[in-house]
């Protein structure tokens with residue numbers, strides 16, 4: 265068991281270069297079970313690069329990402345086998361994309377989208393899988409009668425909620441989110457945020473969320489990292505960083521939001 269004071273994830277000196285261009289550089293932090301970390305910064309500051317490098321989607325140029333696995337203890341995610349990494353990504357980790365279409369299979373039903381993740385971890389009982397899928401539709405506020413409908417018949421907000429259900433059905437401990445409310449109507453965003461906040465709390469999920477929206481960061485994250493030019497220039501408790509920013513760039517970021 266991971267104790268609450270043992271990091272679930274440890275990122276050490278992570279650097280990603282695209283040729284001569286810096287994607288992100290020298291990023292280090294720990295994430296504890298149930299902790300929500302927001303990554304904020306302007307466009308091109310390196311947020312998505314960092315998220316991809318941490319979540320084993322893009323091997324960094326330098327640095328180490330260690331994860332406290334359920335079975336084998338602490339493992340370097342780039343040193344384990346491809347099969348182990350895939351299993352980790354399908355079970356204990358989840359990834360919520362900004363565009364729901366990137367995280368869903370659009371040509372199979374909503375129920376199959378959820379059930380597929382359960383089958384990937386060995387569930388074979390059709391009745392149980394269907395029941396779990398229906399249950400998860402309810403949790404993300406989609407009527408169970410939509411179980412056999414294709415995601416393409418869902419609204420943007422519903423597709424995003426379906427993507428969340430598909431991701432959370434295997435009870436992951438760590439969820440990566442890249443602008444999960446981006447591209448949605450403001451009223452739809454508010455409802456989704458509320459839902460996410462409830463699920464993150466109830467399921468004690470550790471989350472790394474990339475957003476350029478400081479209101480989203482404030483609502484969801486316990487801690488914040490502010491990025492500029494690929495580097496983390498300020499980090500700390502969310503309220504502290506947003507209410508009393510120390511770095512001139514963070515001050516600018518916060519004041520530009522207040523003026524809008």
Ligand SMILES: Nc1ncnc2c1ncn2[C@@H]1O[C@H](COP(=O)(O)OP(=O)(O)OP(=O)(O)O)[C@@H](O)[C@H]1O
Nearest residue numbers: 282285286287306307308309310311312313314476
């Ligand atoms: N595949 C790539 N090839 C080359 N350079 C890249 C690639 N992806 C990102 N970069 C560069 O890395 C830097 C960081 O980009 P990144 O997409 O990580 O920023 P971001 O903060 O996520 O931006 P946004 O908020 O616009 O998504 C930028 O200079 C970008 O041009």
